[in-house]
Amino acid sequence: MREVTEKIKEAKFAIALTGAGISTESGIPDFRSKNGLWSRYDINEYGYIENFIANPAKVWKMLAEMLLTFKDVEPNPAHYTLAELEKEGILKAVITQNIDNLHQRQGVKM
Helix, strand or coil, rough: CHHHHHHHCCCCEEEEEEEHHHHHCCCEEEEEEEEHHHHCCCCHCCCCCHHHHHCCCHHHHHHHHHHCCCCCCCCCCCHHHHHHHHHHCCCCEEEECCCCCHHHHCCCCC
């Protein structure tokens, strides 16, 4: 890990691509792990736009549960590191699918 850190610091710029895994240390479950969202909800029933169109109330219930997991969480060291790399001018962009706002709360401008 130290070698990767040094390579990033030597770079003229970097772009971070993050997903659900970056927020698991903050207490937000990802989708596919043992305790992830898809362990409680069948992806075939909830994970496709067609399901939302057919039964939006059912899918909104799952989304509401997911959003409640964001309520009391804080950014973790990974979010701090990305914010610091951005402040140092190394990190030029963060590309993420996350909707937990932890990157932004830690100060990443993206």
